Amino acid sequence: MAYFTIEMHDxxxxxxxxxxxxxxxxxxxxMLDDFKNLLDEIESNPRISGxxxxxxxxxxxxxxxxxxxxLAMQSSEEAEQLSREGNALLLRLENLSKxxxxxxxxxxxxxxxxxxxxxxxxxxxxxxKTAFGLPEVKLGLLPGGGGTQRTSRLVGLRNALxxxxxxxxxxxxxxxxxxxxxxxxxxxxxLQAGIxxxxxxxxxxxxxxxxxxxxxxxxxxxRRFVLKKARETVLxxxxxxxxxxxxxxxxxxxxxxxxxxxxxxxxSKAFAELxxxxxxxxxxxxxxxxxxxxxxxxTDGLQAVETVGMIGAGFMGSGITEVSIRNGYDVVLKDIxxxxxxxxxxxxxxxxxxxxxxxxxxxxxRDRTMAKIKTTLEDKDLADSQLIIxxxxxxxxxxxxxxxxxxxxxxxxxxxASNTSSLPIGEIARDAKRPENVLGMHYFSPVPKMPLLELIxxxxxxxxxxxxxxxxxxxQGKTVVVVHDGPGFYTTRILSALxxxxxRVIAEGVPIEDVDNxxxxxxxxxxxxxxxxxxxxxVAAHIAKGALGDMFAQRGIEADDTPQKLAEAGLLxxxxxxxxxxxxxxxxxxxxxxxxRFFGGxxxxxxxxxxxxxxxxxxxxxxxxxxxxxxxxxxAKDGDLAAILGLGFPPFRGGPFRYTDRMGADKILERxxxxxxxxxxxxxxxxxxxxxxxSGKKFRADE
Numbered sequence: 222m223a224y225f226t227i228e229m230h231d232x233x234x235x236x237x238x239x240x241x242x243x244x245x246x247x248x249x250x251x252m253l254d255d256f257k258n259l260l261d262e263i264e265s266n267p268r269i270s271g272x273x274x275x276x277x278x279x280x281x282x283x284x285x286x287x288x289x290x291x292l293a294m295q296s297s298e299e300a301e302q303l304s305r306e307g308n309a310l311l312l313r314l315e316n317l318s319k320x321x322x323x324x325x326x327x328x329x330x331x332x333x334x335x336x337x338x339x340x341x342x343x344x345x346x347x348x349x350k351t352a353f354g355l356p357e358v359k360l361g362l363l364p365g366g367g368g369t370q371r372t373s374r375l376v377g378l379r380n381a382l383x384x385x386x387x388x389x390x391x392x393x394x395x396x397x398x399x400x401x402x403x404x405x406x407x408x409x410x411x412l413q414a415g416i417x418x419x420x421x422x423x424x425x426x427x428x429x430x431x432x433x434x435x436x437x438x439x440x441x442x443x444r445r446f447v448l449k450k451a452r453e454t455v456l457x458x459x460x461x462x463x464x465x466x467x468x469x470x471x472x473x474x475x476x477x478x479x480x481x482x483x484x485x486x487x488x489s490k491a492f493a494e495l496x497x498x499x500x501x502x503x504x505x506x507x508x509x510x511x512x513x514x515x516x517x518x519x520t521d522g523l524q525a526v527e528t529v530g531m532i533g534a535g536f537m538g539s540g541i542t543e544v545s546i547r548n549g550y551d552v553v554l555k556d557i558x559x560x561x562x563x564x565x566x567x568x569x570x571x572x573x574x575x576x577x578x579x580x581x582x583x584x585x586x587r588d589r590t591m592a593k594i595k596t597t598l599e600d601k602d603l604a605d606s607q608l609i610i611x612x613x614x615x616x617x618x619x620x621x622x623x624x625x626x627x628x629x630x631x632x633x634x635x636x637x638a639s640n641t642s643s644l645p646i647g648e649i650a651r652d653a654k655r656p657e658n659v660l661g662m663h664y665f666s667p668v669p670k671m672p673l674l675e676l677i678x679x680x681x682x683x684x685x686x687x688x689x690x691x692x693x694x695x696x697q698g699k700t701v702v703v704v705h706d707g708p709g710f711y712t713t714r715i716l717s718a719l720x721x722x723x724x725r726v727i728a729e730g731v732p733i734e735d736v737d738n739x740x741x742x743x744x745x746x747x748x749x750x751x752x753x754x755x756x757x758x759x760v761a762a763h764i765a766k767g768a769l770g771d772m773f774a775q776r777g778i779e780a781d782d783t784p785q786k787l788a789e790a791g792l793l794x795x796x797x798x799x800x801x802x803x804x805x806x807x808x809x810x811x812x813x814x815x816x817x818r819f820f821g822g823x824x825x826x827x828x829x830x831x832x833x834x835x836x837x838x839x840x841x842x843x844x845x846x847x848x849x850x851x852x853x854x855x856x857a858k859d860g861d862l863a864a865i866l867g868l869g870f871p872p873f874r875g876g877p878f879r880y881t882d883r884m885g886a887d888k889i890l891e892r893x894x895x896x897x898x899x900x901x902x903x904x905x906x907x908x909x910x911x912x913x914x915x916s917g918k919k920f921r922a923d924e
Contacts, residue, residue, distance in 0.1 A: 222255040222258055222259060223240075223241055223251070223255060224238065224239070224240050224241075224246070224251075224252045224255045224256075225237065225238060225239075225255055225256075225259050226239060227259075227262065229268070229269075230416050231420075232268060232269060232270040232271075233269075233270065233271055233272070233273060233416050233419045233420065234262075234263060234266075234269045234271070234272040234273070235272070235273050235275060235412065235415070235416065236259065236272050236273065236274050236275070237275060237276070237277050238274060238275065238276040238277065238278070238282070238283065239276070239277040239278065240252070240278075244278065244281075245278055245281040245283075245284040245328070246276055246278055246281060246282070246283045246284060246333070247283065247284055247285060247286060247287045248283060248285065248286045248287065248307075248331075248332040248333070248336075248366075249286070249287040249290050250290065250303065253306055253307060253310060256310055257310060260310070260313055260314060260317065263317065263319060263321070264317060264318075264319070269319065270319060270419065270420075271319045271320040271321065271322070271419035271420075271422070272319065272320075272321045272322070272419065273321075273322045273324050273412070273415035273416060273418075273419060274321065274322065274323050274324065274336070274337075274340065275324040275325075275326075275411065275412060275415060276325075276326065276327070278327070279327070280326065280327035280328065280348065280350035280351075281326075281327040281328045281350075282323070282325040282326060282327055282328065282329040282333055282337070283328075283329060283330070283331075283332065283333025283334075283336060283337075284328045284330055284331075284333060285330045285331030285332050285333055285356070286331055286332045288360070288505055288508060288509060289509065291303075291496070291505070292502070292505050292506075292509070294496065297493040297494065297496045297497040298493065300365075300492055300493045300496035301489050301490060301492065301493030303365070304365035304366070304488065304489040304492040304493065305489045307332070307335075307365060307366040307367075308365075308366060308367055308485045308488070308489060311335060311336065311339035311366055311367050312339070312367070312485070314336075314339045314340065315339045315340075315341075317341075320341045320342065320418070320419055320422050320423070320424070321340045321341055322340060322341065322342045322343070322344060322415045322418045322419055322423075323336070323337035323340040323342070323343045323344070324344045324411045324412065324414065324415035325337060325343065325344065325345045325346065325351065325353075325402070325411075326345075326346040326348050326350075326351055326408050326411055327346075327348065327350045327351055327352075328350065328351075328352055329345075329351070329352070329353050329354075330352070330353070330354050330355070330356060330390075331354070331355060331356055331357055331364065331368075332364070332365075332366050334353050334354065334355060334368065335355075335364055335366035335367050335368045335371070336366070337353075338367065338368070338371040338372065338375060338401075339366075339367060339371065341423075341424055341425060342403050342404075342418050342423045342424060342425055343401070343402040343403050343404075343425070344402065344403065344404045344405075344406055344411065344414050344415055344418060345393045345396060345397070345402040345404070345405055345406075346393070346405075346406060346407065346408040346411050347393050347394075347405050347406070347407060347408070348408045349582075349583075349586070351392070351393050352390040352391065352392055353390065353391045353392075353396050353401060353402075354384065354388060354389060354390040354391060355368050355372065355384050355385055355388060356388035357388065357465070358385065358386060358387070358388045358463075358465050358466060358469065359388040359504065359508070360501065360504045360505050360508055361463065361464070361465050361495060361498060361500040361501030361502075361503070361504040361505065361873065362465055362492065362495050362496070362501055363385070363465055363468055363469045363472060363488065363491055363492060363495060364385070364488070365488060365489065365492035367485060367488070368385070368488075369385060369469055369472040369473050369476065369484065369487075369488050370472070370473075370476040370481055370484040370485060370488065372384055372385060373438075373473055373476070373477065375400050375401055375425075375428075376399040376400050376401050376428070377399070377400070377428065377430065377434055377438055378437065378438045378444060378447050378448075378473070378477070379434070379437065379438070379447060380399045380400075381473065382447070382451050382470075382473070385469050385473070386451065386455065386466050386469060386470075392579070392580060392581045393405055393580075394580035395579070395580065399428065400427070400428030403423070403425055403426070404418070404423075441478075444474075444477055448470060448473070448474050451470055452467070452470055455467060455470065460741060460742050460744075462500070462742075462744050462871065462873055463500055463873055464494075464495060464498055464500060465495055465500070465501070468491040468494065468495060469491075471487065471491065472484055472487045472488045472491055475487040476488075499873070499875075499883065500873035502875075503872065503873055503874060503875035503879060504872055504873060506875065506879070506923060507861075507862075507865060507872055507875070507876075510858055510861070510862055511672075511700050511862070511866075514695075514700050514701065514702075514862065515695055517691050517695065517701060517703075518691060518692050518695045518696075519688070519692075520692060523685060523688060523689055523692070524607060524634055524689070525607070526550070526607040526608050526689055526692065526693055527550070527551060527607065528550065528551045528552070528553060528605055528606045528607060529542075529545050529550045529551070529552050529553075529606060529607075529608050529609070529610060529693065530552075530553045530555065530603040530606030530608065530609035530610070530627070531545070531552050531553065531554045531555065531609075531610055531612070532555050532556075532603075532609065532610070532611040532612070532613065532623055532627070533555075533556060533611055533612040533613045533640075534554055534555075534556040534561045534562050534564065534565030534566075534596075535561065535565065535612065535613075536568070536666065536667075537612040537640055537664060537666060537668060538554070538556075538565060538612040538640075539564075539565035539566075539568040539569050540568075540664065540666070540667055540668025540669055541610055541612060541640065541664055541668050541697075542554050542565065542569060542594060543568075543569045543572055543573075543668070543669050544668055544669055544697040544698060544699075545693075545697060546569075546590050546591070546593040546594060547573075547590060548696050548697050548698060549696065550593070550693070550696070551593050551594075551595070552593060552594050552595070553595050553596075553597060553602055553603055553605075553606055554566075554594050554595070554596050554597070555596075555597050555598065555599070555600070555602065555603060556596075556598070557598065558598070559598070562596045562598075566591075566594065566596070569591070569594070570587075570591060572669060573587045573590060573591065574587065600626045600627065600629070600630050601630050603627060603630055603631060604630045604631055604632075606631065606635065607634070607635060607636065607689070608635070608636045608637075608638065608689060608690065608693055609627050609631065609635060609636070609637050609638065610638045610639075610640055610662055611623050611624075611627075611637075611638070611639055611640065612640040612664075615641060615642070615643065615644060615760070615763060615764075617644055617648060617649065620639055620641070620644065620649045621649060621651070621652060624637055624639075624649060624650065624653055624659065625652065625653075628653065628654050628655060633655060633658075634658070634685075635658060636658050636659075636660070636686045636689050636690060637653075637658055637659050637660075638659075638660050638661060638662040638690055639659075639660075639661050639662070640661075640662055640663060640664055641661055641663060642663055642709075642710075642712075642713045642760075642764070643708070643709050643710070643713045643764045643767060643768070643769055644767070644768075645706055645707065645708060645768055646659060646660060646661040646677050646678075646679050646682075646706045647679045647680075647681075647706050648768075649661075650679065650681070656679070656681040656682075657681050657682060657683040657686060658682075658683065658686045659679070659681075659682065659686075660676065660677060660678050660679070660682045660686055660687060660690055661675075661676065661677030661678075661706070661710070662674060662675075662676055662677075662690060662694065663675035663676075663677060663710065663712070663713075664699075665712075665867050671866075671867070672698075672699060672700050672866045673699065673700055673702065673712075673862070673863060673866035673867035674694040674697070674699035674700070674701045674702070675702055675704055675710060675711065675712055675863060675867060676690055676691060676694060676701050676702065676703045676704070677703075677704055677705070677706055677710050678703060678704075678705060678706065679705075679706040680706075687703065691703070700862060700866055702854070702859045702862055702863045703855065703859070704848075704853055704854050704855075704859070704863070705852060705853050705854075707772075707851070707853050708767070708768035708769040708771070708772040709764070709768075709769040709772075710853065711845075711848050711853050711854050711860065711863055712863050712864070712867045712868055713764060713769065714769060714772075714844060714848060714853070715841050715844040715845050715848065715864065715868070715877075716841070716868050717761075717764065717765070717769055717773075717844075718840045718841050718843070718844035719749055719837055719838075719840055719841040719844075720749050720752070720753055720761065721773075721781060721840070721903075722836055722837045722840035722841075722903070723736055723740075723748075723749035723750060723837050724749075724781060724783055724784075724820070725781070725836075725900075726828065726833055726836060726837065727750070727820045728783070728820045728821055729821070729828070730820075730821060730824065730825055730826040731825065731826065731827070731828045731833065732812070732825045732827075733750045733801050733802075733812050733816075734812055735827065735828070735830075735833065736748060736749065736750060736833055736837075737749065737750050737751055739830045739833040739834050739837075740833070740834065740837055740838075742830065742834070743834045743838060743871065744870075744871025744872075744873060744874055745869050745870070745871060746869045747869070749837065750801035750802070751801065751802065753784075753794060753800065753801060754794035754795050754800040754801050754802055754804075755794065755795055756794070757793055757794050757795075757796060758784055758787045758788050758792060758793050758794045758800050759784075759788040759793050759794075761784045762784035762785045762787070762788040765780075765781070765782075765784050765785070766785065773903075776902065776903075776905075777902045778902060778903045779901075779903075783819055783820070786819055787800070787816070787819060790819075792813070792816060799813055800813065800816070801813060801816055835892060835896075836896060836900075839889065839892060839893055839896065839904070840903070840904070841864075841870075841877065842877040842880065842881060842889065843893055843904065843906060843907055843910070845860050845864065845877040845878065846877075846881075846906075846907035846909050846910045847907045847909075848860065849878075849907075849909060849920075850907050850908060850909040857876075857878035857879075857920040857921050858878075858921065860876065860877060860878050861875060861876020861877060861878050861879050861921070862876065864876050864877050878920035878921055879920070879921050881910070881913075881920060882919045882920055882921050885914075886910055886913040886914040886917075886918075886920075887914040889910065889914070890906050890910055890911060890914040893905075893906040893910070894906060
């Protein structure tokens with residue numbers, strides 16, 4: 222057996238999981254064959270009284286299934302067969318007469334957790350890398366190895382739905398509390414605890430239920446109520462764009478109503494159906510692209526970055542500091558006042574303390590992490606930083622001044638990065654002594670949660686500076702997309718095209734809520750008007766007045782000074798409690814009808830939802846094409862990653878380029894030409910789109 226090694230401890234078989242030539246264990250068709258042989262050996266060997274499943278991989282039990290193998294399947298029938306075979310094996314494991322203990326340290330995810338749930342007893346280490354989850358829903362799938370069935374039986378219906386429908390990680394203490402694991406132990410004692418559990422023939426004990434849980438889970442009416450509410454929540458959040466959550470609910474309900482075998486049958490069929498959906502294919506490709514992106518990191522011949530200098534302790538600066546210290550970097554945090562530094566430290570402490578309260582971090586880890594920050598008011602204290610990031614107000618002269626002050630106290634090798642969403646890096650570096658060390662690191666708010674880092678390089682940026690910034694970004698947990706300098710770079714530029722068209726639609730008399738709802742129905746997490754309120758209408762006005770606005774004007778696109786007028790009127794968005802919406806201290810936001818005086822008056826009229834969606838989405842997509850044509854982005858994959866992870870482009874649609882491939886470049890071109898005839902030059906198709914439509918070429922080679 223290639224994947225397993227059996228080591229006897231008296232009459233206990235310790236089964237070491239150790240996939241050859243891989244840093245982690247993953248489930249695959251070949252591993253299932255080995256697993257069948259393993260069960261044969263445990264079952265038939267009279268010397269074996271029971272077994273412990275444990276991994277030799279550091280910080281990984283089983284990390285899930287082999288996604289590439291799944292993506293390579295030619296038919297949904299193959300997917301269904303894989304699920305059936307997996308379910309048959311795990312059902313056999315569950316019904317084995319000899320006890321099998323799962324002893325888990327590190328990542329126990331997807332199919333790995335399904336294997337563990339089929340065991341008779343589960344022990345987890347309290348190691349900081351130990352985590353449990355069923356993330357299949359994030360890939361447009363459902364757990365195909367009994368996960369929709371055993372989860373609710375172990376942790377109860379409400380906890381199970383929370384795991385299945387969100388795909389979030391569960392950490393050891395929470396896992397013990399809800400009944401997902403039976404016992405916690407320090408990593409060093411995991412093997413001994415597993416052996417002792419076999420010898421004592423320990424069995425899983427059902428968790429104690431509260432009266433509420435009993436009412437909602439033990440009676441059909443209660444279960445139907447929980448499932449009905451879950452279905453309503455799913456439809457409200459996904460607007461029907463993601464089929465996987467609804468299939469998960471169907472499988473859970475089938476199992477609870479008709480038993481385990483019926484539930485497993487439903488699961489295998491649903492697994493196959495989801496395999497064939499575009500949403501699944503696009504979400505899996507997004508996952509693979511993100512994994513591939515991590516390979517950008519390398520340290521060959523580079524000076525190691527140990528200390529990051531952070532200038533600015535505001536919301537962005539404190540967020541960048543947090544992701545840096547949580548991932549091993551020391552940070553020198555500089556600001557112009559002690560009050561600002563204090564607020565920044567308080568923000569970081571609150572975030573870390575939340576992890577402690579969730580028992581995802583120990584108090585001593587929190588304290589050690591906070592100790593990695595040194596605060597200062599003096600530029601000289603930045604001297605030993607290998608990378609300096611500034612996150613101050615979007616003012617060109619201010620950023621130049623900060624760059625000059627940093628260069629005065631640092632070495633010739635120190636990299637300087639500006640966290641800016643729109644100011645050209647070349648302009649910031651105009652007077653730099655060492656322009657080869659200057660680049661942009663555009664983080665997204667809130668920094669600890671947003672996965673994208675847009676890294677901007679100029680023609681003068683050295684390969685060494687670029688690589689050091691990439692390495693730091695990946696260490697911070699970000700997906701790093703390298704783009705070239707230009708007005709608005711990539712993300713701000715294509716977002717500006719989207720919001721500009723949205724305001725044009727509103728100016729034609731369409732109600733704000735119709736525009737936002739149409740784009741949420743198309744798959745965006747928030748509508749463009751609500752997004753402008755969140756970003757700040759004054760920020761949008763500032764961007765529109767700069768180099769980005771000049772670029773659009775040079776293309777003959779008529780300038781829209783509405784954001785400036787709104788900002789001058791104090792309609793700044795959420796931070797001013799009024800913008801496109803009103804934000805009362807209590808209650809939900811409502812449309813600010815007063816804002817219509819800037820958009821042609823109070824009288825509103827409907828527009829076909831599909832036209833709203835096409836106009837706004839295609840404005841963004843065409844701008845993405847222009848960015849590829851002008852080599853702002855290096856390839857279509859980067860364009861898709863940045864649009865999805867930074868701007869909320871619907872993941873199930875695959876990004877602007879993958880979406881164009883799926884729809885057909887000729888169809889996108891035809892629609893843009895129609896809009897160009899009706900609305901003018903702002904819809905003029907990118908030359909590269911015309912070329913690809915004519916040749917039939919795909920933007921994504923993996924499509």
